[in-house]
Every structure is written in structure tokens, then in C-alpha cells.
Amino acid sequence: MTFKPNVPQPSDYMSSSQIDLLRNNTTIEQVFNVNHVPMTNSLDEDRGKHKCVSFISQASDPTTTTQERAVYTKDDSGVPNLFMRGPSDGTVSKLTKDNAWMAVLKVLAYVTFDKNGNILKDPYGTQLSYNVASVTPGAIAAAPFRFDNYTITYENALPTDNYFWNISPQFGPLIQGNVVDQTKPVTVTPTVNAVYTDSVSTAFIKLSGYTVSSVSNVSIGRIATMKVVIYGLAT
């Protein structure tokens, strides 16, 4: 049904225009209802609001005047993504990529676990992890400096092994020989390995705790909890 914007003309008879006006009203209602709460909605206060916003990809960035910001989609290498433009034809920023918010870095995985490799939960019972299948503790290393080994296995393989990691450990008391020693600084890094991908791969990351001490005697320590976040570039 076609909307006719140029009716009625001054020379039109109402009997002729009536059908056009009726069809126009029908078209307005049908088209408006696609994304908006209908004008005939039973609740006055809901009429005109949006049910959803479906964006049709634009060929170019829209114009904007002062004190307004536009949100739209544009072809992005064959894929429509959400963009926004600031006031007065301001900066154009991409908002989405690969079905996620377009941040510089995106979280590929994260996990919080205890010394036994148990993934912890928040007070509401939600597991504190994303894209992590398991955390497997290794044998407590009696090697100089090194203690506590963990293998974090991802649920879904990461797109690259050239990712960024952020490790936040919290340590319990270190045990040097039979003496509890909390004076030595400690650090956690990917486990030393001759081959990078034996410790950092698309399927897992292996971490070890190390005592930072000039004395290379055996130190056995325990990680109490550890938080690990894996980031990848969003672009």
C-alpha cells in the first residue's frame, strides 16, 4: 500500500480523497508499528516508544547539528556495525565489532580460583569465570624459586596466542623449609618453558608462582587465590 503525501489537493472531492486518506492512515499505522509501540496501544504512556531499533546500513555518516548524537549502522568490510557521530558533524566512533562492544581490548577469558584450582563464585552463586573450562593445579614444584603451578584451560580456543594477560595473585604464607616466611616477595608469570606455546597457547595458559629471592634454596609457597584476565585486541 503506497503512502500518498500530496493528498488532498484543493481541487479534490472528499469522496475521491477519502480512500487515499484512509489508506494513508493504514500505511502510517503499519509502518510505524514495525519498530514503535503502536499509536493505538491500549496504554497511552507507551505509544510512540520503541519496541526495538532496527538499523538499516547507511552508505555514509549522517550529519549532526549541535547538542545531538546519532547512532546508526554502516558497512564495515562487508559487515554492518553500529557507529555513532558526535555533535556538529563530530567524530565518528565505531561501537561494535564481532558481535560485541568495540573496546580497544576485549576480554577473551577470565577466572578467579583458589589454591586447589576451584573456580570461585560470587555471593549470588555465579561462577567467577568466562570462557574457562577448568583450572588444574600441578605438582608443587620443589625447584628453586618456583612454587604452585596451574593450567587454565579455555572452553573455546582463543583466536591467537599473541594475547595479553593480567595476573593478580594473593598469597598465603610461604614455607621455607619448615619455617613460615612471609618476607620474600613473590611473582606469578607464565611457566618458564623453552617454547612459548607450551605455556601460552590458544587452548590454555600455564602459570607458576616464583619466590623473588637471592637465595636459591627450596621455597614452597601457596597461592591463596588468583585472578587472571586474558585480553585480545578488538580490531
Add this chain to the structure above:
Amino acid sequence: MTFDPTKPQSTDFISDSQPVLLSNNQQLNTVFDVDHLTYNASANRGKHKKVTLRSQGSDSSTDSPPTRENEYAMFTLQDGSDTEIYLRGEQNATAFQATRNNELFMRVYPVFAINMDNSDASNPIPSGSASVFSSYNLNNINRLSGSSASFQFNFTNPVLDSSGVATNNYLWTANCFHQSSSNPSIAQVPPSGTYSTVVGNNFIRIQCINQNGTLLTNIRRLVVICWKFQ
């Protein structure tokens, strides 16, 4: 041309109402066309070309539109002189800012990141070097101590505060992967009596040392992320 919603009245002659009805129809078509696919679009009628959000004010506590149960609102407010997107959950939840300075408002935002190894002996190491595996906002890398893993990472764009002024008040994390030693390896900003000599608005210095404070050479990966508060 203005839209007159009061026409026609029951006492109006159609001949008098005709111009207004015509004008109204034209207005409906024109106004709807601003953000939507038009009534006569060949496909996707009623969907959006864009959503242009006019500023509703400047105070999120008083100017945010009301929301009822099971609805979510997106709108704009002034943040200083900037027009930014805000969101408000159902039942008049506290509105929160969604964009700032043409970026998604994440509270903390990365300004630099790198994943590299120590295999390129150049000085400076270019951003396109094969030893740089992933990076963001990297211009190039200066070696600070021979072949040791001690670097100054120079940013392409400086870190800016919320007012657009260059700043070195940002956060960083650094960690490294060691290939062949049982010694612990620590990645850190080098000790310095002056903060700005190791942390600048357009660079940061990172060194990798062992438990004795000795600079390491066989670092196979160094990962650094710098963050700013938005």
C-alpha cells in the same frame, strides 16, 4: 510547514481543512523520513536509518526520562559541553553514562598495549617489527640497555585526561614470560627518583629483571597494558 494535529474539527468545511490535511500528510512523510525508512521505501519500511538523540538536559537525576517496568531508555544529556549517550533501566533505575569523548564509557579504558619478545636488536624497534606480536597505540620502542629487556615504549597518541590535557596519571600492568631459566622474572617500571622520567604522557619504561635485580636478556614475551580512568 507545521503539523496541525487539531484538524479537521467537526465544524470545519472540508474545503477549509484540505490545505491543512495536505500539509499534515507532507509533514508526516518528511518528518518520518529523518530517521526512518520512509513509508514508500521499497523494503524495510519503518525500520531506522539512524537514531538521532537530542539532548534532554544536563542533570541525570532530574532530566533522565522516566522508565516503567520492562523498559529500557537510551537518550542523551550534556556532559559539560559534550552531548553523550545515557541509559536507564526499568522502573526509573539510576541512569548511567554510556559514552564519553567519542568512546564507550567503560570507566577504565586501555591506552596502550603490547605483546613482544626481545629478538629484534634494532634501536629503536619499529612498531611493525616481527618481534611485536600485538600492540595498540605503539609508535616505536627504544632500547635502554644494550640487548637487555629494558625498553621505553613510545605511544602514537599521548594519554589524555577527561579535559583533553596530556597526562601521565594512568595505570599499568606488566608481566613477562621467560624461556630458559628457573629464576623468577619480574617486569616493572624501573626505579627512579622522578616519576615522569619513567612514566610519561606519551611513553612508559619497562624493565625485566631477575631476583637479584639483574636485567634479563632472554625474555621471550613481555606483556604491558596501560589504562586510564575515563
